[in-house]
Amino acid sequence: MMTSDRGFSGGGTPQFTETLQPERLLQQLSTSGGTGCFRVSVQGQQWFLYFDQGSIVYATHTIEPGDRFERHLRQLSQSVPALDRELRAQVRQQWEQANTPTPIYEYESLRWLLTQDIITPEHFSRLVEGLIVEVLESFLYLKSGHHQLVPYVEVPIVSRFDATRLIQQCKSRIQQWLSLGHKIVSPFQRPYFFSGAQVNLTPEQQQRLGSMLRGFSFRHLAVLMNQNEIALVRSLLPLIDKGAVVVREPQHPFDLLPSFDASLWQETTPTVTEESGDLGSGFFTSKVPNRTYRIICIDDSPTMLNEIKRFLADDAFEVIALNDSVKALMEVMRLNPDLILLDVGMPNIDGYKFCKVIRNHERFKSVPIIMVTGNTGLIDRAKARLVGATDYMTKPFTQAELLKMVFQYLT
Known part of the structure; x- marks a missing residue:
């Protein structure tokens, strides 16, 4: 079990330093048999490395953890077909939507896949090791900040990893990049x-x-x-x-x-x-299919519809822009889109009602529906989940942010 330990860096008291030596700190934790969450704060971002008796059991940081989580699950899905888009979204939501989200929820979500026999212990170890190495990749370059070793809730540990081996693996990969x-x-x-x-x-x-x-x-x-x-x-x-x-x-x-x-x-x-x-x-030589995806965008703002069409102006996408939610219902039924971008605050039929109606049809049970709101608006996430929304975006968004959503739910 992961347990608490206050024997490193002054019993859990924050250690403020002008410089960091990440590799030395990790080696010290490893050789001293440290147990706890080693937390490093740098300019508003945090890195979390979980140790148990000197071994690393998990690592994450606060820069796009959901994106990192999705990428590694998606890589594993090549050998575990059960890890399809819907299941990956379900697993990710388990920790993203927790009432008191903490980094260890990521680990618990991965462990759930193991307890449900969706992945094997070997798959679990490969997945967690890959996540740890990616986090170490940036951790080793941290120059300044402050750190502390803090306790964390008890969680059953599935795999332990030698810190020295992972550090060398990470440095070898960085050398390949260089x-x-x-x-x-x-x-x-x-x-x-x-x-x-x-x-x-x-x-x-x-x-x-x-x-x-x-x-x-x-x-x-x-x-x-x-x-x-x-x-x-x-x-x-x-x-x-x-x-x-x-x-x-x-x-x-x-x-x-x-x-x-x-x-x-x-x-x-x-x-x-x-x-x-x-x-x-x-x-x-890639085997990625060269197909066209049909995306329906529903928004009462012509400006927003034109912007989305510009962002997705490519042969890989057929973008259909609709500004009337009532007419859009019939068009969705007729056109069978691969993905729907849906404005929340539309007249006549708002996004929640529209999503609920679409989800009641068997053909659209698994079609990704992305709800979009203005920067001053709020999405009722519980209500959105209840009516079947897949994900959320906030206006204004960049082309890269939109393509990231496409990457996650279409490709």
């Missing part, structure tokens, strides 16, 4: 295709690159395409060097994560020397 060259400093950088560059690509290859490279980060693309993220970026390096792919900074809040550099090693990390292969080969 070997890609100075232009690549984060897995959350976003590649965009620039069709004006002079490269030897067929029109079909250009269309595929243009449809995929529209706001997804390297890390999200790797999950979407079921590829190794390092290999995927390496396949794009020739296009990046020729200016056909432009790499932009991470979208907020991923820009709050530290960038990679060679500061974790005294020696200089060499740049990659192997051949990168054909231009964009990782994209053209």
